[in-house]
Amino acid sequence: MDTKQVKIEVADPTVLGLFGLAIVTLVASSQKLGITTGFGLVLPWALFLGGAAQLIAAMFDFKHNNLFGATAFGVYGLFWLGMGMSWLVRMGSLGDALATSVDGMQMGFVFTGYFIITVIFTISAVKMSKAMFFLLLLIVFLFIGLALEAFGCGHFWKLLAAYSELALSLLAFYVLAAKYLNSFFGREILGTGKPFCKA
Numbered sequence: 001m002d003t004k005q006v007k008i009e010v011a012d013p014t015v016l017g018l019f020g021l022a023i024v025t026l027v028a029s030s031q032k033l034g035i036t037t038g039f040g041l042v043l044p045w046a047l048f049l050g051g052a053a054q055l056i057a058a059m060f061d062f063k064h065n066n067l068f069g070a071t072a073f074g075v076y077g078l079f080w081l082g083m084g085m086s087w088l089v090r091m092g093s094l095g096d097a098l099a100t101s102v103d104g105m106q107m108g109f110v111f112t113g114y115f116i117i118t119v120i121f122t123i124s125a126v127k128m129s130k131a132m133f134f135l136l137l138l139i140v141f142l143f144i145g146l147a148l149e150a151f152g153c154g155h156f157w158k159l160l161a162a163y164s165e166l167a168l169s170l171l172a173f174y175v176l177a178a179k180y181l182n183s184f185f186g187r188e189i190l191g192t193g194k195p196f197c198k199a
Contacts (some may be wrong), residue, residue, distance in 0.1 A: 010060050015180045016055030019023075022172035024050030025165045026079055034161035039087040046087070050080025072121055079114060094125040108150030115143035130193025131175045138168035 011135040027045045030036045054077030058144035061069035086093075086107065118139045127135040145161025148154075 010063055011103075011168050012064065012071060012179075012183065013060035014075075014177045017018040017054045017069065017077075018172050018176035018179065020051075020053030020057070021076065021170050022176060025172065027171035029162055029165035029169060032158060032165060037199070039091065046080045046084040051077050051084065053077070054080070068121070068124060075117055077180035081120055082110070105152075108147050109111075111143050111147035111150055114141065114145055118143055123164055126197040127195050129175075129195060131171065132192070133196065135168055135175060137173050138164050138171065144170065 017161060024042075024045050027036075027042050027155040028050075031039065031042055036042075054073040058070050058072075058074035058077055061073060064070075089098045090102055118136060122133065122140055123180050125136045140163050141164040145157045145159070147156035149161060174190070175192060178192050181189040
């Protein structure tokens with residue numbers, strides 16, 4: 001009996017994960033900036049692009065033995081699923097009892113936890129491209145703004161979160177474009193900057 005295992009190669013899922021991040025933060029930032037209103041049409045993109053797309057990317061990055069990609073896409077994919085559920089609770093979609101018992105400060109603690117894990121990711125990003133480092137730094141500012149706004153520290157922090165989210169969306173589009181085009185053409189079409197640290 002032949003016990004040889006067939007190794008199945010899969011494509012790099014980074015572009016899919018980055019697109020999920022880019023599109024959901026673009027839509028969500030439009031709401032924070034007051035360009036759009038409500039969460040009704042942010043919700044599908046949070047669940048499918050922010051959540052599902054990044055979780056799919058995470059699963060394939062586990063196969064690639066990519067610790068950073070698997071962990072980061074997994075962590076942020078679950079974040080957006082959690083946000084989607086939180087919006088459903090706030091809107092009363094899961095019942096009035098849950099909606100009336102909401103304490104917004106609990107989200108402040110969620111955002112604080114995500115701030116901490118993102119700082120850890122950002123430290124590791126000194127060995128990645130400069131574009132990835134600054135992308136993660138913008139996510140750090142996003143979670144600082146979200147946490148302090150949730151703790152009632154003022155409107156400034158909501159604006160910090162909104163502009164950080166918009167900037168990281170645009171940078172994520174650039175990074176995914178570089179990743180895709182450079183891979184597709186087999187040469188550097190768009191640069192992302194050398195790492196700050198190679199050690």
